[in-house]
Amino acid sequence: AQTVTQSQPEMSVQEAETVTLSCTYDTSESDYYLFWYKQPPSRQMILVIRQEAYKQQNATENRFSVNFQKAAKSFSLKISDSQLGDAAMYFCAYIDLTGANNLFFGTGTRLTVIP
């Protein structure tokens, strides 16, 4: 069964600094997608970044980038120049191409940004 693990329940970062959130996953599939979602207090889930497993190049979206290590089944999120608005719960998620289209989520990391 696919599992997604986020080992850091809470993280904090000074404003304007860089922070990395960890995520590992377990799968026997070779084709899959990985996501990072942000959940602010409003509870709305916002897609931050997406990575296709067949792509070797790490995805980037402005201040957000990932370090995708397929062999190690690791998918960390780096937030550069952290802003107060980045404070939220961050969820790592996985979906494969088996057709089930079931999106598996980790338990989340609560990020605090210190002014």
Place this chain on the structure above:
Amino acid sequence: GAGVSQSPSNKVTEKGKDVELRCDPISGHTALYWYRQSLGQGLEFLIYFQGNSAPDKSGLPSDRFSAERTGGSVSTLTIQRTQQEDSAVYLCASSLDWQGALNSPLHFGNGTRLTVT
């Protein structure tokens, strides 16, 4: 247009009562998911609807849970004989692509916070 709408935003019910949670997906989105988020936990998959196909109910925790999606649009999640452990935030999400979240991002609603007393 509007995003995914869920109602009510908060629901308090007594143990043993039935509750219905509603989700209005984005117009035209064929895929619809229900998730449960308990305190300190990740999102637990409950059920997935894709167009007119039979739903994937593999995540429903017990037979007290059921869901319908009428006309391929609005979905209702029903919990019968609620228990205290059912207390959680119930999130609904929809996506455009027929492959669900594979090729298009999921759009989440703001969730319904259910409290069973």
